[in-house]
Amino acid sequence: MSRNHLLILLSSALLGVGLVAPTLTIRPQAGEFSWLVEILAPEELVPSTYSIVGVIRELYHIGDVFLAGVLGLFSIVFPVFKLCLYWLGIDRSGSLVSSGSLYEWTTRASKFSMAEVFVLALVILSVKALPGGSSATMEWGAYVFVGSALGAMLVPTLAKKNEP
């Protein structure tokens, strides 16, 4: 098993954890009435921590199927698909297969190496603009997810270095 295969396995493990680990904590506030809401309806101000899968599920439950689909596509389906392609497209020596449709797909996928991180960043950026002083903070799961994307990004680069 080549170093690239190990890197793919590591990225897969990080992706698995990154998808279900706490990624985003939203602390709702109601501006200057926050203290009053805390007394009358404290459940409204309880901080909520979401994983990426949790965000997708929440979006789906509130009826935002489109956004849930986009986030699911770019944060789950695409990264898994990419890792699968790399796994298949790298031979025992750790190099990319030299030709064929697999080579083309792998090259194409590597061009969108950070798309999932970009989508995640957009989600965090959008909730950071919540009204009433509400805040959103990144949790450690986001870093694990980014680590997975970085690992996956390194695979084609290292594979090309191994090419004869």
Next chain:
Amino acid sequence: MTHISDFDAPKKPWLRLMVPILIVLGFAVLFVIMDQNGKAPGREDQGPTGKSPMGAKLQEGQTYYLFASEIELYPTNLKNDAWDGGKNGPDIRYRILWQGNQVFESEEKEDSLIADWSGLSLDLEWTDLMGKSISPDEAIKAARIRYEKGGLVEVEVEDDDVADDDEAGRAEIQLKDLRLGRNEIPFEKTSVNAVRRINLRVLPHGSAIRDLVDLMK
């Protein structure tokens, strides 16, 4: 001549394809199981962050908010007659007296043997929503008292009638017996008392909103 593509290569590619998927799924499931067992790090306590001083003794020289969150009356008045002539329940109102002065009077709660007060009240105009700042002091409807050694408060409870108010009971409460938060004080039915119990809430004046909120829950 036969061209063998990468996908057609005799390596069972679809089986190999499952390896990253299984790793992703495996680690995700493993994490969820560990997380549910409380073993995974990074889980955030989502409860209130403030430390509640609930149950603490009152500090000498410190000012406190004091209000009755609940008052229960016996089913009959001081004369063992039905309240309000048997038509309705009593309309309960209470006063707090400190150092011989009335320092708080509650709103009236109609037709109830168990009356409750939240200790909060906001008289908001629509214009207030356009940026008026409201402090806890303005919103908390309670007596303000200071704890001194040997200090006491009196709570007068009455049935508020149109014709004549009927006294329901009068309790002298030593401040040293009170604790921060909820204090339930039971009373026996006597010829001068028809109050079954009073729940008094004590909140520290000038403390953080978070602490006040915890104490009012």
